[in-house]
Amino acid sequence: MGLENLLTHKRSTILKKWSDVVIETYPPETAAFLKRQKDRFANPVGSVVFQGLEDIFGELLQGIDYERVSAFLDNIIRIRAVQDFSPSHAIAFIFLLKKVIREELKKEIKENGLSKELLALESRIDELALLAFDIFMQCREKIYELKAMELNNQTYSLLKKAKLIIDLEEQESCPNGDNTKNL
Amino acid sequence: MAVQKPEELSKIDYKPPKTSWMDTPAELRKDMFCWGNKEKSLKTVGFPNARAWSVADEDWKLPENWKEIFLEGLKERLSKYRSFQLFMDICVRCGACADKCHFFIGGGDPKNMPVLRAELLRSIYRNYFTTSGKMLGKVAGARELTYNVLKELWYYAYQCTECRRCSLFCPYGIDTAEVTILVRELLNLLGLNIEWIAGPVANCWRTGNHMGLLPHTLRDTVDSFQADLETITGVKVDYSFNRKGAEILFVNPSGEFFDPVGNITFMGYMLLFHEIGLDVTLSTYVSEGGNFGFFTSNEMAKRLHSKVYAEAKRLKVKWIIGGECGHMWRVWHQYHNTWYGPVDFLKEPVSPITGTKFENAKSNKIVHICEFTADLIKHGKIKLDPSRNDNYKVTLHDSCNVSRGMGMLEEPRDIIKSVCNNFYEMPPNTIRENTFCCGSGSGLNASENMELRMRGGLPRANAVNYVRDKFGVNTLANICQIDRAALQALMNYWAPDVVVRGVHELVGNALVLKGEKERTTDLRGEPLPGKEAK
Structure with missing residues (x-):
């Protein structure tokens, strides 16, 4: 049996173990809640993580569509980027899949001589990690952009109120939070 | 680390x-x-x-x-x-x-x-x-x-x-x-x-509002709203500051003078008051409905709150209308009576347009703008064209202090359903008294704590995302100035393309004024449905 068939065969066990180790990166009290509460609105983090891991695993099995997998990764990383994780911790959940697969399929890989296939799969997981790194950075940059934008807007409003600057084309001012073009 | x-x-x-x-x-x-x-x-x-x-x-x-x-x-x-x-x-x-x-x-x-x-x-x-x-x-x-x-x-x-x-x-x-x-x-x-609370408290105590905006700045600001409204509607709306003998004192969060989203909400009030000919005045002394003293100590909250009634007494108004603010209503609804008991120098609020007695405001003599507007709509006293808001698919974020704090759940919904044709509720366990906070309330809407704000607002944004994906919702309406200031950043991170608007912005768009010109844009200057440049 090839590695892909093995992964398909053991899909639910691997996914369960992968989501367990990912959820366990949270403090124990939090991990218990994330596993217990099934309502997606009462527990958005748990629900996004479980769904996201399933989607990502599906991509690995059926061949990666980079646009699609980026969206799946984004759902999880956007959350972890604002939680108490260092950057390495935030994206480590990708690498945890390697660990789970090696442990779960150790015997079968050895018996069927699948180490080459395993290497290929792990390279695909590494690619996901690189994508994850980009997404994590985009999220963090967005946070800093939001900070800067709020300060820019505030400064712009104050300067305008103090009549130190004047907006000649009022219609160009944008109340949706983008006044930088006026600065 | x-x-x-x-x-x-x-x-x-x-x-x-x-x-x-x-x-x-x-x-x-x-x-x-x-x-x-x-x-x-x-x-x-x-x-x-x-x-x-x-x-x-x-x-x-x-x-x-x-x-x-x-x-x-x-x-x-x-x-x-x-x-x-x-x-x-x-x-x-x-x-x-x-x-x-x-x-x-x-x-x-x-x-x-x-x-x-x-x-x-x-x-x-x-x-x-x-x-x-x-x-x-x-x-x-x-x-x-x-x-x-x-x-x-x-x-x-x-x-x-x-x-x-x-x-x-x-x-x-x-x-x-x-x-x-x-x-x-x-x-x-x-x-x-924290300075984001202590600074506004000091400004409010000394100058009258969180930002420390001076009287002439307030006047200039409202003048500019008046000019913008005349450009958009062709009608010059009147307003007044510190006018003694007016029937009503209007108190609103000062963020509406300062924040671009709040500005538009305030312009909505101006159109409404003008259209019904309300005898109302603003005040430069009480240019803040918000009360960051409430996030500091009971005593400080009381000190700031007392200014509102001192001004109402000085101007000899009969009663007060309060704007779209969150914690201002918590203070009024849950603390005011403990501090002062019933106010004896003001009159029990009665709408001069509909004759409705606001019996719930018998003691404090302050009426929420949404109650006031919903009452006008119920009695058919204003003409509305909800199709002007047809570009918006709207959901409502219940502001915690107003919904959970004082139990006002229907009025903002009644208004939205009258001024918009497309309204969609978020899931039941995320709205009304179960509403999820914006993540920035109680004076935490600073910029330096953006990560905290983003994680705190996640459950709210998650529910917004749901209605965005399911119904194409693109507008998050609310009745709180902290929401208006904070939710746009939250949307930009979690639910891009969703725009935050005050309920009275939507009212202002739909309100058909006597003698207005044919409107081509909404209050933000964006083209009305069917009026886009060809």
Whole structure:
């Protein structure tokens, strides 16, 4: 049996173990809640993580569509980027899949001589990690952009109120939070 | 955070250690806390221990007897507020509140479970004020008040938006927000506030509003709204400041003079008041409905609140209308009567247009703008063209203080359904009294704590995303200025393409004025449906 068939065969066990180790990166009290509460609105983090891991695993099995997998990764990383994780911790959940697969399929890989296939799969997981790194950075940059934008807007409003600057084309001012073009 | 070596980083077992919460010291993380208060902000209102200090410093420059001050303050409040004593004693740690806080749900820090956040103080209470705590210490859930414990209290007191969602689920009726309110009050005895609260309090006390906008600036601002409205509608709406003898004083959050989204909401009020010919005045002295004193101490909240009635008396108005604000209504609804009892120099509010008596405002003499507008609509007193809002698919974020705090659930919905053709509710466990906080309330809408705001707002944004994906919702309506200022950043991170609007912005768009020209744009200057440039 090839590695892909093995992964398909053991899909639910691997996914369960992968989501367990990912959820366990949270403090124990939090991990218990994330596993217990099934309502997606009462527990958005748990629900996004479980769904996201399933989607990502599906991509690995059926061949990666980079646009699609980026969206799946984004759902999880956007959350972890604002939680108490260092950057390495935030994206480590990708690498945890390697660990789970090696442990779960150790015997079968050895018996069927699948180490080459395993290497290929792990390279695909590494690619996901690189994508994850980009997404994590985009999220963090967005946070800093939001900070800067709020300060820019505030400064712009104050300067305008103090009549130190004047907006000649009022219609160009944008109340949706983008006044930088006026600065 | 200590620098980790590559071999440490590559250890991919990230299971956090299992330690009890008391043995897990708080790490004060940048991006999570707001800057500490400035010396001048405390001096302005005569608060203790005004000095320059920084959260990031080891030494917070506390008075030598800081522990004594804190414990004496705690003792005083336990005897003064029976409810506080009960909240300290009766929690059985059943956990009903534990997973209801938006900060815990979004961030995952166990100390943001309301029960645990309150335990941070309860453990100190037990240690110094209960026999079991004194005798058994940690076994009885008691601990010493140390410098680090004090820092932990400060860190988490400013990670609670006092939204009261947790209290909804407590079988004993413990209001954990009140515990946060008291912790903040105790911290203020030591000069430990945040500048995003202390600054606005000082400005409000001295100048009349959070930003410190001066009377001529307010006048210029409203003048510019008047000019914009004339361009858009062809009608010159009138307004007045400080007009003695007006029937009604209008009090609104000053963010509406300053914040671009709030500006448009205010323009909506102006159109409405003009159209019905309301005898209403604004005030430069009371140019703030918000009350950041409420996020500081009971006494400070009262000091700022008293200005509103002093001005109402001076101007000899009959009653007051209040604008789209959140905590302003919590103060009015839940604290005002305890402080002052019924106001005897104002009249019971009656709408001059419909004759409706606002009996719920008999004591305070203040009516919520949404109640007032919903009443006008119900009686068919204003002409509306909801198709002008047809570009918007709208959902409503119930502002915590107004919905959960004072029980106003239908009025904003009634208004939206009359001025818009496309309204969609978010899921039931995320709206009305179950509403999820914006994550920035109670003075936490600073910029430096953006990470905290994003995680706190996650449950709200998650529900917005659901209606965005399901129904194509592109507009998040609300009736709170902190929401208007904070939710747009939240949407930009979690739910791009969703625009935040005040309910009276939507009213202003739909309102058909007598003698108006054919409108081509909404109040933001964006083309109305069917009026896009070809």
